[in-house]
Amino acid sequence: MEWMIYGANGYTGELIARYAVEQGHRPILAGRNEKAITELADSLGLPSRIFALDRAPKIAEQLSDIDLVVHCAGPFELTAEVMMRACIESKTHYLDITGELDIFELGASFDAAAKTAGIVICPGVGFDVIPTDCVAATLKQQLPNASHLRLGFDSRSRMSRGTAKTSVRRIGQGGAVRRDGKIVSVPLAYKAETIDFGGGEKMAMTIPWGDVSTAYHSTGIPNIEVYIPASPKLVKRMRNMNWVRWLFRAEFMKRWLMKKIDQQPAGPEEKERKAHYTWVWGEATNPQGEVVTIREKVMNGYTLTAQGAVTMALFVLNNPGTGGFQTPSKLYGPELIEKFRV
Structure with a gap:
């Protein structure tokens, strides 16, 4: 073939x-x-x-x-x-x-x-999105009547140029969560809280990650949020950006940002990829208040x-x-x- x-x-x-x-x-x-x-x-x-x-x-x-x-x-x-x-x-x-x-x-x-x-x-x-999708599916197996699913990951690896461009292009659209089975637009850094992804507690914020879509198709769980670590300073900055999100939808702004990203290294070198693994976290909750949590340590994302x-x-x-x-x-x-x- x-x-x-x-x-x-x-x-x-x-x-x-x-x-x-x-x-x-x-x-x-x-x-x-x-x-x-x-x-x-x-x-x-x-x-x-x-x-x-x-x-x-x-x-x-x-x-x-x-x-x-x-x-x-x-x-x-x-x-x-x-x-x-x-x-x-x-x-x-x-x-x-x-x-x-x-x-x-x-x-x-x-x-x-x-x-x-x-x-x-x-x-x-x-x-994007093998480990989080597998965690979601496993949580569904362990808690079949789950109504809420929270997923997240903690990676210290640098972004590639492609990942950075994708992230920048998304800013103008804001955040996203799934609520009652529907994808709903929300502000950037819509929620922020302390989460232990596996390496200790950290401040984290919601992001419009692909699992907002895929985890629903994999599990049928109607309420889904995805988190990554973020310092209080970054959370504040992202929330302030909600006031000027419209600017990031403009083509001239996208082109300018793409040129800036093109000046960065293509992505992390092999030594960095070997040194920086990733923690993946998931938490499912059912209407009775039962909670199941999974933490997985996986290789570098790239x-x-x-x-x-x-x-x-x-x-x-x-x-x-x-x-x-x-x-x-x-x-x-x-x-x-x-x-x-x-």
Whole structure:
């Protein structure tokens, strides 16, 4: 079977490509930057393909002989829909490494079309959102009548440029939680409280993480919030930004911020990735007031994404199932997290 990594020349795409080769696999590397893709493919002894994400029919032609794509070219709000449509047209399984809330909901909207095409659409096959999604699914097993779910993670690793761009582009939309089964827009740093993610108590704030979408599809729990550590100073700053959130929706502001981010390093080096693991935390509560808590220590998010993307690609190729929209824990099972514990 043939599979492809699109956007392989990006920071995380290259990590995925290198890990695939280490494991003895030969994916096709693809993207629109001919020089970067060709150089990387040649250095790894892999085939390559050059095309842009302009129109779905043209992309589908490039995917006509491809069984699965791991899509790594973000921001996904600009690239995911056209790639999903092309995959449906070419009957190619679609995986990506997004953490963007709206992309998970977009994938869910293509559920019927994906089933008809006989393909899987599974966004978030990396740190976004494998470990948190598995924790959510396990909590549901342990407390079947849970009505509220809180998830979070504590990572000291630096962001890649791609993650930073995604985060900045989201600021203008504010925060998000799930309430009574519906995704609800809320202010930035909507809630703040002290949480022990696994390494001791820390101040934390809510963020519009992908689990606001995926955890609901995985568990059916109607009320979901996601937290990360944040100093009181950062919480205050984020709350003050609510007054000027409109400014971050302006295209000129987005372009300026993107240029600033492009001046930063591509992402954490291997030494930093090895040194900085991640704590993942989840808490489920039922109407009777029973509470179940899980804490998991997993590898660095970028290392997890590289290994998770390859793991899920091979799993789908060997276990395609009935297709449709999937989350990592629904597709593989919540035991997937066992592969990434440290």
